[in-house]
Amino acid sequence: MPRHFVPRNDDLLFLRSFPFSVLIPLRGLFFLAARKNANKFAFFARSASSVPFFSLFLHDLYLRYNLAERMKEQNIDIKTTIEESDYKYGFTSDIETEFIPKGLNEEVIRLISAKKEEPEWMLELRLKAYRHWLTMKHPTWGHLDIPEIDFNDIIYFAAPKKKKQLASMDEVDPELKATFDKLGIPLEEQKVLAGVAVDAVFDSVSVKTTFQKELAEKGIIFCPISEAIREYPELVRKYLGSVVPYADNFYAALNTAVFSDGSFCYIPKGVRCPVELSTYFRINAQGTGQFERTLIVADEGAYVSYLEGCTAPQRDENQLHAAVVEIVVERDAEVKYSTVQNWYPGDKEGKGGIYNFVTKRGLCKENAHLFWTQVETGSAITWKYPSCVLMGDNSVGEFYSVAMTNNFQQADTGTKMIHIGRNTRSRIVSKGISAGQSQNAYRGLVKVMPKAENARNYSQCDSLLIGDRCGAHTFPTVDCRNSSAQLEHEATTSKISEEQLFYCNQRGLSTEDAVGLIVGGYAREVLAKLPMEFAVEAQKLLSISLEGSVG
Amino acid sequence: MLKIKNLRASVDGKEILRGIDFEVKAGEVHAIMGPNGSGKSTLASVIAGSDKFTVEADELSFEGEDLRDMSIEERARKGLFLGFQYPVEIPGVTMANFMKIAVNEQRKSRGEEPLTAAEFLKMMREKAKVVELDAKMTSRAVNEGFSGGEKKKNEIFQMAMLDPKLAILDETDSGLDIDALRIVATGVTKLHTPQNATVVITHYQRLLDYIVPDFVHVLYKGKIIYSGDKSLALKLEKEGYDWLINDYKE
Numbered sequence: 001m002p003r004h005f006v007p008r009n010d011d012l013l014f015l016r017s018f019p020f021s022v023l024i025p026l027r028g029l030f031f032l033a034a035r036k037n038a039n040k041f042a043f044f045a046r047s048a049s050s051v052p053f054f055s056l057f058l059h060d061l062y063l064r065y066n067l068a069e070r071m072k073e074q075n076i077d078i079k080t081t082i083e084e085s086d087y088k089y090g091f092t093s094d095i096e097t098e099f100i101p102k103g104l105n106e107e108v109i110r111l112i113s114a115k116k117e118e119p120e121w122m123l124e125l126r127l128k129a130y131r132h133w134l135t136m137k138h139p140t141w142g143h144l145d146i147p148e149i150d151f152n153d154i155i156y157f158a159a160p161k162k163k164k165q166l167a168s169m170d171e172v173d174p175e176l177k178a179t180f181d182k183l184g185i186p187l188e189e190q191k192v193l194a195g196v197a198v199d200a201v202f203d204s205v206s207v208k209t210t211f212q213k214e215l216a217e218k219g220i221i222f223c224p225i226s227e228a229i230r231e232y233p234e235l236v237r238k239y240l241g242s243v244v245p246y247a248d249n250f251y252a253a254l255n256t257a258v259f260s261d262g263s264f265c266y267i268p269k270g271v272r273c274p275v276e277l278s279t280y281f282r283i284n285a286q287g288t289g290q291f292e293r294t295l296i297v298a299d300e301g302a303y304v305s306y307l308e309g310c311t312a313p314q315r316d317e318n319q320l321h322a323a324v325v326e327i328v329v330e331r332d333a334e335v336k337y338s339t340v341q342n343w344y345p346g347d348k349e350g351k352g353g354i355y356n357f358v359t360k361r362g363l364c365k366e367n368a369h370l371f372w373t374q375v376e377t378g379s380a381i382t383w384k385y386p387s388c389v390l391m392g393d394n395s396v397g398e399f400y401s402v403a404m405t406n407n408f409q410q411a412d413t414g415t416k417m418i419h420i421g422r423n424t425r426s427r428i429v430s431k432g433i434s435a436g437q438s439q440n441a442y443r444g445l446v447k448v449m450p451k452a453e454n455a456r457n458y459s460q461c462d463s464l465l466i467g468d469r470c471g472a473h474t475f476p477t478v479d480c481r482n483s484s485a486q487l488e489h490e491a492t493t494s495k496i497s498e499e500q501l502f503y504c505n506q507r508g509l510s511t512e513d514a515v516g517l518i519v520g521g522y523a524r525e526v527l528a529k530l531p532m533e534f535a536v537e538a539q540k541l542l543s544i545s546l547e548g549s550v551g
Numbered sequence: 552m553l554k555i556k557n558l559r560a561s562v563d564g565k566e567i568l569r570g571i572d573f574e575v576k577a578g579e580v581h582a583i584m585g586p587n588g589s590g591k592s593t594l595a596s597v598i599a600g601s602d603k604f605t606v607e608a609d610e611l612s613f614e615g616e617d618l619r620d621m622s623i624e625e626r627a628r629k630g631l632f633l634g635f636q637y638p639v640e641i642p643g644v645t646m647a648n649f650m651k652i653a654v655n656e657q658r659k660s661r662g663e664e665p666l667t668a669a670e671f672l673k674m675m676r677e678k679a680k681v682v683e684l685d686a687k688m689t690s691r692a693v694n695e696g697f698s699g700g701e702k703k704k705n706e707i708f709q710m711a712m713l714d715p716k717l718a719i720l721d722e723t724d725s726g727l728d729i730d731a732l733r734i735v736a737t738g739v740t741k742l743h744t745p746q747n748a749t750v751v752i753t754h755y756q757r758l759l760d761y762i763v764p765d766f767v768h769v770l771y772k773g774k775i776i777y778s779g780d781k782s783l784a785l786k787l788e789k790e791g792y793d794w795l796i797n798d799y800k801e
Binding site for chain 2: 497498499500502503504505506507508509510511513517518520521522523524525
């Protein structure tokens with residue numbers, strides 16, 4: 001006989017300035033009565049049950065190879081394609097440019113597909129997705145205030161622009177440079193990030209080649225997804241859309257219709273990827289598209305650790321980023337996916353900034369293990385739920401998140417753990433940090449299907465408030481259909497206290513350093529899950545993102 | 552070293568310190584005693600620079616510099632240390648990390664190079680001995696899950712690390728068992744030199760068996776109403792404050 005509990009819902013914790021702390025250990029089953037937010041919850045739960053996931057999302061950064069090289073190639077390709085074709089699509093006036101005019105229609109999609117020399121099936125998929133997208137409405141359930149987006153005012157295809165190259169570091173925006181210095185990014189790398197011509201000391205091309213050779217020897221495929229669609233069509237066709245179908249949600253449909261590029265990664269059976277794909281990716285791609293598509297497949301018994309993102313500040317004029325990341329973790333395989341997201345968050349008045357609406361989901365087969373770790377400090381609006389579908393027996397999903405918002409940023413992020421197989425286990429550790437006048441929501445779904453005998457979940461979601469004008473909200477949802485499940489949920493809300501700051505100040509720490517230290521300590525459990533070098537940078541990033549939030 | 556003339560401090564319009572004159576010279580040990588609510592902790596906080604209080608004074612200086620122009624951290628870096636009555640917890644931040652930043656900030660303000668990791672660890676091991684602190688403690692989060700005694704030892708450990716010119720210890724003896732009291736008090740005594748000074752705020756004479764004060768002051772209703780030598784503490788222990796308070800009533 002399932003018992004129904006109503007967990008304490010912290011979602012009214014707006015603008016509270018007093019220290020507040022709740023601890024709710026819950027065992028057994030619980031079901032969230034949605035109270036005021038009935039609509040949101042209903043929508044969330046419904047979409048979650050029909051398709052394993054609903055999430056929007058965004059774009060991250062991506063580190064690819066040395067992009068300049070690739071951009072160049074691509075520009076040439078596109079130009080050649082356009083010039084050679086008769087340009088039957090009616091954009092004759094724009095032949096010289098690398099843009100397709102603003103707006104979205106089937107012609108635009110055909111053109112994107114043609115420019116990327118895609119096979120017919122890919123075009124069909126894009127069109128199907130587009131037609132479905134036309135029938136969908138923009139979701140409204142997020143705890144977010146999103147200005148209306150005019151989807152016909154967006155350029156859906158622009159060849160990655162080559163940034164203007166600067167002659168030396170002296171020409172770089174001093175503020176940007178100061179941030180690089182604070183992050184401790186090596187000078188040569190700073191140059192690449194800032195678009196300064198790089199001398200021979202930093203030969204990322206050869207680094208890339210070295211790694212690629214090593215990867216190729218093991219049969220690992222790691223390339224742009226557009227290349228994979230042409231070179232490995234069977235693999236891509238088998239897996240693309242298998243975790244996030246085009247009809248999954250509004251932005252997944254849009255992404256499937258218009259995605260520009262992204263990464264494809266395949267680790268063959270039994271292979272342990274010898275490098276953190278992070279190190280390899282260290283230099284970020286500039287000008288990657290708004291609609292990224294990533295597909296990672298770890299075949300049976302394989303292992304890979306993948307890092308997306310970069311701690312350096314990312315500037316981008318594109319406002320909307322809607323990416324899709326799909327991960328397939330086959331039997332006995334293990335994937336670690338780490339994200340550090342530091343997109344432009346808008347200015348202190350809340351003007352500008354990226355909308356980061358991303359769908360990320362992994363499918364775990366028998367005994368598979370998937371870790372998501374994310375540190376989100378950027379973007380004006382972050383809306384995403386990296387999730388695990390625990391399909392196979394004994395599979396494990398883990399989610400570790402630090403989401404920080406400052407000034408007028410908004411975040412609605414969390415995860416979904418869908419327990420389908422027997423003895424499946426999941427663990428959620430979410431740490432929200434709100435400062436300024438920002439709004440930060442954790443939204444999570446733990447769903448246990450009828451056949452998921454002995455499923456276990458542990459969820460912990462903590463919120464930290466800095467100042468008295470920000471908001472922290474928690475929307476935990478549990479849908480349990482098997483009475484053998486064991487589910488635990490803990491939540492706390494805390495504040496950086498005057499006493500803590502006084503204590504640190506009295507030991508000689510400035511208030512800014514003290515806040516950074518306290519926040520770093522709070523987030524330590526999550527940061528510890530990141531690859532070492534990124535953990536250090538991510539901690540610094542948290543401090544930097546908080547600048548000006550106190551005092 | 553520390554010069555205070557006619558110091559007044561209030562919070563929310565309520566005056567807590569009502570004209571304090573107090574001077575500490577290098578090499579001295581002062582004890583401040585007084586009934587609960589007389590303003591002892593406020594005095595410590597005001598000297599450390601807490602912004603909770605509205606402060607007025609004819610003089611408030613440390614080593615010839617006006618404290619009122621300095622932030623809390625600037626005062627700390629100049630060598631002013633406050634041992635807290637209730638040390639706060641900072642979850643997830645190890646003592647080692649916390650102290651490393653504190654020590655290096657202080658060094659930076661003096662124009663010195665930061666310590667290397669090895670130098671720092673060595674220093675930390677040595678200083679931990681002063682208060683018989685288990686070196687493992689330094690890998691725990693600041694005060695998190697510390698017992699009352701550990702927290703107080705930890706304050707004196709931090710004092711040893713930062714080597715302040717003036718240490719103000721706010722009821723460092725409260726809540727300690729007899730052994731812990733001896734360890735903490737002996738630690739403070741070991742750190743005392745002719746170049747630095749210590750102000751201990753306490754309710755109990757027994758602390759002063761270890762830390763022998765040159766001066767004992769009685770604070771009452773925001774004023775120092777009586778000062779004497781060590782024998783004053785003994786007399787207070789025996790007779791309480793009544794004789795002084797009665798005496799003081801206008």
